[in-house]
Amino acid sequence: MRVDGISKAFGSHVVLSNVSLGVPKGSIHGIIGKSGAGKTTLIRIAGLLEKPDSGSVRYEGIETPVHLLRGRALLEARRKTGFVFQSFNLFASRTAGENIAFPLEAAGWPHAKAHARVAELLALVGLSDKADSPSMHLSGGEKQRIAIARALANHPSILFSDEATSALDPETTRSILELIRSLREMLGLTVIMVTHQMEVVRRICDTVSVIEGGKIVEQGLVADVFTNPRSDAAKAFLKEDRND
Amino acid sequence: MTDALNLLIQPLGQTLLMILVSTLIATIFGGALGILLFALSNDRFAGKHKGARFAKHVADRAINVLRSFPYIILMVLVLPLSRLIVGTSLGTRAAIVPLSIAAIPFLARIVESSLSEVDAGVIDAAISCAASKRRIVFAILIPEALPSLVSGLTLTMISLLGYSAMAGVIGGGGLGDLAIRYGYQRFRGDVMAVAVITIIILVELIQFAGTALANRIRATR
Numbered sequence: 001m002r003v004d005g006i007s008k009a010f011g012s013h014v015v016l017s018n019v020s021l022g023v024p025k026g027s028i029h030g031i032i033g034k035s036g037a038g039k040t041t042l043i044r045i046a047g048l049l050e051k052p053d054s055g056s057v058r059y060e061g062i063e064t065p066v067h068l069l070r071g072r073a074l075l076e077a078r079r080k081t082g083f084v085f086q087s088f089n090l091f092a093s094r095t096a097g098e099n100i101a102f103p104l105e106a107a108g109w110p111h112a113k114a115h116a117r118v119a120e121l122l123a124l125v126g127l128s129d130k131a132d133s134p135s136m137h138l139s140g141g142e143k144q145r146i147a148i149a150r151a152l153a154n155h156p157s158i159l160f161s162d163e164a165t166s167a168l169d170p171e172t173t174r175s176i177l178e179l180i181r182s183l184r185e186m187l188g189l190t191v192i193m194v195t196h197q198m199e200v201v202r203r204i205c206d207t208v209s210v211i212e213g214g215k216i217v218e219q220g221l222v223a224d225v226f227t228n229p230r231s232d233a234a235k236a237f238l239k240e241d242r243n244d
Numbered sequence: 245m246t247d248a249l250n251l252l253i254q255p256l257g258q259t260l261l262m263i264l265v266s267t268l269i270a271t272i273f274g275g276a277l278g279i280l281l282f283a284l285s286n287d288r289f290a291g292k293h294k295g296a297r298f299a300k301h302v303a304d305r306a307i308n309v310l311r312s313f314p315y316i317i318l319m320v321l322v323l324p325l326s327r328l329i330v331g332t333s334l335g336t337r338a339a340i341v342p343l344s345i346a347a348i349p350f351l352a353r354i355v356e357s358s359l360s361e362v363d364a365g366v367i368d369a370a371i372s373c374a375a376s377k378r379r380i381v382f383a384i385l386i387p388e389a390l391p392s393l394v395s396g397l398t399l400t401m402i403s404l405l406g407y408s409a410m411a412g413v414i415g416g417g418g419l420g421d422l423a424i425r426y427g428y429q430r431f432r433g434d435v436m437a438v439a440v441i442t443i444i445i446l447v448e449l450i451q452f453a454g455t456a457l458a459n460r461i462r463a464t465r
Contacts, residue, residue, distance in 0.1 A: 085368065102370070103374060135465075
């Protein structure tokens with residue numbers, strides 16, 4: 001997955017200017033920044049939920065830059081990705097199992113095959129007993145597990161996570177991060193995580209981008225950024241992390 | 245009193261026919277129009293296109309004009325249309341046409357606002373599941389908004405019950421007509437009472453059924 005020279009403005013407010021980012025297959029990349037830094041817009045553009053004003057988004061195995069795709073080709077590209085959100089965004093009108101089934105319905109899976117896949121995904125996130133639970137009855141951690149299962153339904157190769165653990169308590173946060181890490185090992189996923197918590201980066205990311213004022217101010221291996229931060233933004237995050 | 249009750253039977257049937265058929269028609273056309281209004285204005289659907297914004301603007305004006313007409317004027321204005329559609333401009337069948345025309349923009353607004361209440365994040369999740377816009381509307385948005393849609397439909401039916409009281413003007417009959425012609429013009433207090441009480445019971449029944457259904461849907465979530 002790589003984005004090149006992405007710029008985006010909402011009206012006269014410039015949110016991203018000339019941002020580039022490459023994430024190698026199978027690695028976990030963190031995007032850290034304060035609120036308003038542009039990190040959510042960046043992941044939404046990379047995950048095909050928003051269009052850039054300029055620049056390109058490319059996924060491995062797709063010839064055309066994916067931000068240019070439309071119609072059926074766009075849906076096909078989206079099937080290569082999964083997206084999880086801070087507020088889980090489960091469908092209240094559906095049970096946990098039916099939430100996971102939705103992307104399969106959309107991809108035209110036959111019913112029996114979809115049913116088996118849902119069971120497989122529930123087992124993968126450790127919630128096999130919750131298939132028929134109304135999704136709003138689940139705890140925060142369970143909701144996020146179901147959302148992750150839903151995101152992975154179509155065997156995507158990239159998982160986007162926009163503050164997926166920010167609404168969770170520390171213990172649940174750790175268990176969700178653990179799950180994402182093990183999914184990466186098992187499925188060879190490429191993971192891109194937006195966060196404002198250095199802890200998330202420290203625990204599971206391989207590489208990190210520090211974003212401030214719509215620009216990437218520092219990028220590199222997590223170990224390097226932790227031992228030798230160059231930008232003020234990175235230094236501030238590290239200080240915060242030590243104080244926690 | 246038995247006489248008054250006997251007088252009730254036919255108008256009750258006419259009122260029920262008028263509101264049920266016009267609700268059905270409004271659900272189909274008003275529902276479709278409501279979905280269109282929503283899609284034209286929502287950023288995650290067509291809302292970012294200039295053409296969509298213009299179409300929404302035109303539709304908004306047309307709907308507001310239609311909704312501004314006092315119902316009794318609307319009823320007379322659409323007489324030629326009634327003749328065209330149901331073959332007559334008199335009677336209960338003819339009264340269904342203006343009722344439907346009044347209910348379509350009303351319900352369209354209700355559907356538009358119910359769909360707009362669905363959390364934008366939920367739409368993002370559905371988009372990221374690689375679903376088509378049409379599937380997102382029918383498999384996610386309408387089910388998500390269902391309790392609010394049921395409440396809106398209840399409101400529409402009760403408004404139609406009110407409007408249907410004016411159907412007498414074009415010979416449509418119904419409970420309102422009974423109350424005016426017998427109760428008011430012939431000083432039959434008993435008929436007036438029976439007609440009004442029946443309308444009250446109908447309103448209560450519709451409201452009760454609508455609320456119960458909406459609550460039942462909510463309870464399973």
